[in-house]
Amino acid sequence: xxxxxxxxxxxxxxxxxxxxxxxxxxxxxxxxxxxxxxxxxxxxxxxxxxxxxxxxxxxxxxxxxxxxxxxxxxxxxxxxxxxxxxxxxxxxxxxxxxxxxxxxxxxxxxxx
Amino acid sequence: xxxxxxxxxxxxxxxxxxxxxxxxxxxxxxxxxxxxxxxxxxxxxxxxxxxxxxxxxxxxxxxxxxxxxxxxxxxxxxxxxxxxxxxxxxxxxxxxxxxxxxxxxxxxxxxxxx
Numbered sequence: 432x433x434x435x436x437x438x439x440x441x442x443x444x445x446x447x448x449x450x451x452x453x454x455x456x457x458x459x460x461x462x463x464x465x466x467x468x469x470x471x472x473x474x475x476x477x478x479x480x481x482x483x484x485x486x487x488x489x490x491x492x493x494x495x496x497x498x499x500x501x502x503x504x505x506x507x508x509x510x511x512x513x514x515x516x517x518x519x520x521x522x523x524x525x526x527x528x529x530x531x532x533x534x535x536x537x538x539x540x541x542x543x
Numbered sequence: 544x545x546x547x548x549x550x551x552x553x554x555x556x557x558x559x560x561x562x563x564x565x566x567x568x569x570x571x572x573x574x575x576x577x578x579x580x581x582x583x584x585x586x587x588x589x590x591x592x593x594x595x596x597x598x599x600x601x602x603x604x605x606x607x608x609x610x611x612x613x614x615x616x617x618x619x620x621x622x623x624x625x626x627x628x629x630x631x632x633x634x635x636x637x638x639x640x641x642x643x644x645x646x647x648x649x650x651x652x653x654x655x656x657x
Binding site: 435465467472473474475476477480520522529530531533534535536538 | 547549574576578583584585586587588591593598599632634636645646647648649650651653
């Protein structure tokens with residue numbers, strides 16, 4: 432069964448600090464991994480998408496890494512801002528499978 | 544706005560009533576998905592369309608749920624005889640053909656069954 436697990440479930444950080452979110456998956460055969468940001472009451476918005484051959488990708492202050500051998504990914508947020516407060520969801524898809532496997536998300540709260 | 548559009552944004556209904564949601568995908572996106580999301584959880588797959596064909600329907604979708612995409616453009620999701628357990632955010636997403644393509648989500652429809 433394809434599974435995506437994220438940690439921590441939630442975290443609180445001070446504005447300006449960095450944080451790292453983790454994602455472990457068992458999806459096979461692997462096709463790509465995406466990180467989405469979801470504000471409360473809104474639909475998810477894509478941050479990064481990585482395929483098997485990519486091990487890092489940045490989008491502004493967001494940097495995602497991928498280790499396809501250990502089936503792990505991380506999302507690093509640099510110099511956090513209040514607007515980074517949201518849920519961050521790891522999404523993995525398998526080859527020849529149109530369905531997306533979602534993690535439960537990590538809720539990030541940035542405080543002034 | 545050329546993103547995925549969902550209507551309505553919020554719906555409150557009494558238990559036992561029928562509701563219908565609409566999703567307008569990004570034009571030329573042949574793939575359309577419906578997901579359901581409850582508080583604190585990631586979205587769960589409900590159903591998938593490729594053009595007008597419904598290729599898969601999750602076991603989460605009971606007989607009270609039906610989805611259509613009559614002309615391969617917009618899609619509707621209908622829930623008959625709503626139950627309190629149907630209360631959730633219903634998300635629609637679309638993507639163009641090809642592997643590793645981006646899936647774009649709508650803002651969702653928040654359903655509350657009272």
